[in-house]
Amino acid sequence: MGEDRGEAERKRRSNVRLALVIGIVAVGFYGLMFVTGWLRW
Amino acid sequence: MSAATTHDAHHDDHHHHGPDPGVLRWVFTTNHKDIGTLYLVFSFLMLLLGGVLALGIRAELWSPGLQFVDPDFFNQLTTMHALIMVFGAIMPATVGFANWMIPMMIGAPDMALPRMNNWSFWLLPFAFALLLATFFMEGGAPAAGWTLYPPLVLQGGANLPFAIFAIHLMGISSVMGSINIIVTILNMRAPGMTLLKMPLFVWTWLITAFLLVAAMPVFAGAVTMLLTDKFFGTSFFSAAGGGDPVLFQHIFWFFGHPEVYIMILPSFGIVSQVLPTFSRKPLFGYESMVYATASIAFLSFIVWAHHMFTVGMPLAGELFFMYTTMLIAVPTGVKVFNWAATMWRGSLTFETPMLYAIAFVILFTIGGFSGLMLAIVPSDFQYHDTYFVVAHFHYVLVTGALFGIFAGVFYWLPKWTGNMYDERLGKWHFWLSTIFVNILFFPQHFLGLAGMPRRIPDYAVQFADWNMVSSIGGFGFGLTQLLFAWIVLKCCRGGKQATSEVWDGSDGLEWTLPSPAPYHTFETPPAVR
Amino acid sequence: MALDRRLCRGWVHGVSRAAAGLAALLPLGAAHAAWEFNMPRGVTLISREAYDQHMLMLWWCVGIGVVVFGAMFYSMIRHRRAAGHTAANFHHNTFAEIVWTVIPVVILVLMAIPATRALIVMEDTSESDMTLKVTGHQWKWRYEYLEDGVDFFSSLAPESREAIYSDAYSREHYLLEVDNEVVLPVGRKVRILLTANDVIHAWWVPALGMKKDAIPGFINELWTRIDEPGVYRGQCAELCGKDHGYMPIVVRAVSSEEYAAWVGEHLAARETAAQAALRDWSREELMARGEEVYLTACAACHQQNGRGVPPAFPAITGSPIATGPLDTHLDRVMNGKPGTAMAAFAEQLDDSDLAAVITFQRNALGNAVGDVVQPAAIRAAR
Numbered sequence: 001m002g003e004d005r006g007e008a009e010r011k012r013r014s015n016v017r018l019a020l021v022i023g024i025v026a027v028g029f030y031g032l033m034f035v036t037g038w039l040r041w
Numbered sequence: 042m043s044a045a046t047t048h049d050a051h052h053d054d055h056h057h058h059g060p061d062p063g064v065l066r067w068v069f070t071t072n073h074k075d076i077g078t079l080y081l082v083f084s085f086l087m088l089l090l091g092g093v094l095a096l097g098i099r100a101e102l103w104s105p106g107l108q109f110v111d112p113d114f115f116n117q118l119t120t121m122h123a124l125i126m127v128f129g130a131i132m133p134a135t136v137g138f139a140n141w142m143i144p145m146m147i148g149a150p151d152m153a154l155p156r157m158n159n160w161s162f163w164l165l166p167f168a169f170a171l172l173l174a175t176f177f178m179e180g181g182a183p184a185a186g187w188t189l190y191p192p193l194v195l196q197g198g199a200n201l202p203f204a205i206f207a208i209h210l211m212g213i214s215s216v217m218g219s220i221n222i223i224v225t226i227l228n229m230r231a232p233g234m235t236l237l238k239m240p241l242f243v244w245t246w247l248i249t250a251f252l253l254v255a256a257m258p259v260f261a262g263a264v265t266m267l268l269t270d271k272f273f274g275t276s277f278f279s280a281a282g283g284g285d286p287v288l289f290q291h292i293f294w295f296f297g298h299p300e301v302y303i304m305i306l307p308s309f310g311i312v313s314q315v316l317p318t319f320s321r322k323p324l325f326g327y328e329s330m331v332y333a334t335a336s337i338a339f340l341s342f343i344v345w346a347h348h349m350f351t352v353g354m355p356l357a358g359e360l361f362f363m364y365t366t367m368l369i370a371v372p373t374g375v376k377v378f379n380w381a382a383t384m385w386r387g388s389l390t391f392e393t394p395m396l397y398a399i400a401f402v403i404l405f406t407i408g409g410f411s412g413l414m415l416a417i418v419p420s421d422f423q424y425h426d427t428y429f430v431v432a433h434f435h436y437v438l439v440t441g442a443l444f445g446i447f448a449g450v451f452y453w454l455p456k457w458t459g460n461m462y463d464e465r466l467g468k469w470h471f472w473l474s475t476i477f478v479n480i481l482f483f484p485q486h487f488l489g490l491a492g493m494p495r496r497i498p499d500y501a502v503q504f505a506d507w508n509m510v511s512s513i514g515g516f517g518f519g520l521t522q523l524l525f526a527w528i529v530l531k532c533c534r535g536g537k538q539a540t541s542e543v544w545d546g547s548d549g550l551e552w553t554l555p556s557p558a559p560y561h562t563f564e565t566p567p568a569v570r
Numbered sequence: 571m572a573l574d575r576r577l578c579r580g581w582v583h584g585v586s587r588a589a590a591g592l593a594a595l596l597p598l599g600a601a602h603a604a605w606e607f608n609m610p611r612g613v614t615l616i617s618r619e620a621y622d623q624h625m626l627m628l629w630w631c632v633g634i635g636v637v638v639f640g641a642m643f644y645s646m647i648r649h650r651r652a653a654g655h656t657a658a659n660f661h662h663n664t665f666a667e668i669v670w671t672v673i674p675v676v677i678l679v680l681m682a683i684p685a686t687r688a689l690i691v692m693e694d695t696s697e698s699d700m701t702l703k704v705t706g707h708q709w710k711w712r713y714e715y716l717e718d719g720v721d722f723f724s725s726l727a728p729e730s731r732e733a734i735y736s737d738a739y740s741r742e743h744y745l746l747e748v749d750n751e752v753v754l755p756v757g758r759k760v761r762i763l764l765t766a767n768d769v770i771h772a773w774w775v776p777a778l779g780m781k782k783d784a785i786p787g788f789i790n791e792l793w794t795r796i797d798e799p800g801v802y803r804g805q806c807a808e809l810c811g812k813d814h815g816y817m818p819i820v821v822r823a824v825s826s827e828e829y830a831a832w833v834g835e836h837l838a839a840r841e842t843a844a845q846a847a848l849r850d851w852s853r854e855e856l857m858a859r860g861e862e863v864y865l866t867a868c869a870a871c872h873q874q875n876g877r878g879v880p881p882a883f884p885a886i887t888g889s890p891i892a893t894g895p896l897d898t899h900l901d902r903v904m905n906g907k908p909g910t911a912m913a914a915f916a917e918q919l920d921d922s923d924l925a926a927v928i929t930f931q932r933n934a935l936g937n938a939v940g941d942v943v944q945p946a947a948i949r950a951a952r
Binding site for chain 3: 104105106107111112113116179180184185186190192193195196198280281285286287320321322323324325326327328329351352353356359360363364367368370371374375377378381382384385386387388389390391399402403406407410411413414417418419420422423425426427486487490491492494495496497498499500501502503506507
């Protein structure tokens with residue numbers, strides 16, 4: 001049972017880590033748009 | 042499969058593990074099935090609302106002259122119809138399918154991030170409350186088209202910041218939803234479920250989710266710059282201040298073209314599940330379907346300027362975007378040929394989901410043909426911004442994306458409710474929808490070719506006849522959707538008990554679960570061959 | 571009540587036309603002009619290129635459609651379970667996959683070659699004989715003939731505007747008629763420069779075969795050489811606000827001699843107008859002229875009765891500007907209000923017209939300020 005919980009926790013952390021990475025990429029795309037706009041302006 | 046027996050044993054007492062009673066269940070739920078249902082119900086309400094706006098448009102276009110609305114309100118109708126249908130109806134419906142089906146198809150107990158899942162959904166009602174509130178504001182709703190081109194959109198009044206904030210919320214919702222889907226697919230598959238064993242629906246959603254993560258922030262950035270141009274003195278898109286109004290169009294369509302694939306790819310996936318089932322034959326060319334989907338997704342990022350051939354690009358630019366756009370026909374063609382080959386020498390039956398899937402393949406292909414014609418720049422100069430374009434994108438989005446969604450609903454409804462829907466009514470819904478939708482949109486090709494621009498409330502008398510035909514189709518198609526609501530309600534309330542497999546040709550993990558699927562499924566991962 | 575009657579008339583008219591139309595559909599030869607379903611071939615090299623590409627692509631698509639849909643329907647008929655067909659079990663065939671990847675590529679190349687050739691011709695604006703500058707305004711077009719010095723605005727014809735709420739069918743060219751037509755000589759290569767004053771518009775005459783956006787701060791160009799004399803109609807093709815559907819384009823193509831005569835008349839009329847602006851006008855003259863100007867220049871937004879469509883288009887009746895100090899009123903009409911649809915009319919109207927319309931706004935539409943504005947006052951304010 002203890003091992004199971006450890007496994008679940010590991011899985012949860014892995015999920016959150018991956019989600020954060022994708023989220024940061026998304027925010028990066030958002031920021032990139034202002035760079036584009038500013039360069040053209 | 043062992044998983045199936047485990048859950049059959051649980052079936053009788055699943056109420057003990059089931060949802061909390063009462064309304065709060067839906068507010069606080071972190072269950073992927075509940076959230077899937079919420080998305081689907083919400084999207085259907087938005088479909089009806091967007092449909093009512095469309096009927097307002099078709100009523101005004103019934104005959105030349107102005108009868109019902111003034112031109113400014115007409116522009117509000119076209120703008121809001123598009124925003125509601127794109128962000129409120131089609132996208133949430135496909136997310137609803139993802140929530141319901143992906144965990145069941147890959148043998149996962151739930152989505153990877155259930156609380157974020159809840160939040161993703163509950164942002165939407167608030168986003169649309171904001172957007173719809175603009176109808177009651179001084180100056181009314183946004184009226185510059187869903188493409189929100191400056192400088193026109195900046196002439197809008199109080200509605201602009203509300204619409205932009207609503208778009209931000211929708212964007213956050215779909216990016217969070219996509220993150221959840223990507224993480225679920227990459228991290229939560231049952232042992233043995235390798236990527237190339239996943240059902241095609243899961244593949245199309247994985248690719249869609251990546252498109253969303255890349256495209257929605259781009260749109261959010263573009264509308265934020267509109268906001269600062271309007272209220273904070275920047276001139277990103279104002280020529281007078283040294284900015285560039287065309288830049289907005291480039292950014293918008295850099296988002297906008299992937300967006301159309303975001304709407305269609307999940308339906309590709311649904312159809313790729315339905316056709317093999319009712320052909321009683323495996324999907325033809327599974328791997329090439331995956332590669333074709335990925336190629337379409339890649340190409341969608343390098344074709345955006347075909348939406349703006351008349352904007353005055355250099356010749357080299359026009360040629361580049363013409364060639365890349367034409368290239369999309371190759372992977373799309375592969376998909377269509379594979380679907381046809383799946384049916385070929387099968388043992389076909391024509392239940393409602395199959396009818397919708399076949400209609401999808403044929404009518405989407407017609408939309409693809411007009412898309413190919415639109416790619417040819419010399420004739421696009423004539424087609425651009427006419428009803429030919431309106432006909433084209435309604436063929437791919439209504440008879441494409443929406444018909445795919447209908448196919449999916451009829452296909453999985455017995456799995457969701459445990460009851461078979463009324464097949465006779467389902468067929469009525471199919472035939473009425475298919476006939477009326479073609480009366481609605483096919484004449485719009487003629488109108489566009491004859492020279493009718495889009496987004497006009499009133500037209501020269503030579504366009505009167507086809508417009509009236511189109512309006513007749515519009516009202517027929519709209520009313521037919523009430524029948525859809527009735528069929529689904531009836532199925533939820535009862536009907537012939539569905540078996541686990543539901544369809545005799547069905548194949549995949551979701552069909553190993555009892556019908557209706559228990560509240561919690563695959564808490565112990567199934568074994569995948 | 572008025573709305574009811576209008577509705578009735580529209581729908582009754584509509585239904586009777588639908589019945590007539592359905593009847594016309596049956597004998598397919600009896601083509602009614604209104605059941606138009608293909609692109610016009612047009613009267614320029616460009617429009618014929620567009621048409622040829624269109625028809626070529628259409629037949630390619632029909633051909634591919636027949637093959638693909640034919641195979642699907644064959645399968646639906648022959649491979650039914652109801653017809654006793656049992657399913658084969660194949661699910662992969664590399665050779666087939668290669669075939670239906672390569673053949674489309676070949677077809678696409680066959681499509682791209684003529685399209686590229688046509689596009690190069692269409693985009694070649696060099697060696698033009700004359701230049702027409704077109705500027706999009708909300709909701710009218712300004713035409714400047716750069717060599718010949720002709721310069722005017724072109725709006726929806728007042729007769730069409732009146733028919734919007736009464737009977738569209740009373741006008742043969744409903745919404746496709748203007749007060750001032752663009753006159754172009756046939757057989758000469760005209761370079762058309764496009765720009766806009768406020769928002770993005772698009773200039774499109776289907777018979778000339780090309781549309782292009784008119785964008786504030788940008789100059790786009792296209793060209794045309796009209797082969798046959800005639801009247802060619804089109805309209806704005808990019809959503810530009812409330813009256814996007816009401817900014818038509820009418821091009822009258824005439825012989826070179828007629829064109830030269832038209833230029834002469836136009837310049838003479840402008841000289842007469844300039845002379846008229848130098849004298850004092852009577853109140854009656856100003857009010858009469860003012861009403862005409864109001865109907866073409868103001869009524870689209872502020873409405874014929876002056877009550878506007880608030881808040882976007884404020885009322886003139888009782889407005890603090892039209893009933894307030896004259897200076898403010900002059901300034902608003904001449905310089906517009908940036909960021910709104912209120913244009914700067916100083917460049918659109920001459921001194922007499924501005925004086926007349928301001929006088930009209932102050933003394934009609936329910937206003938009665940009592941003062942009179944002379945063209946001289948406008949000249950001084952410029």
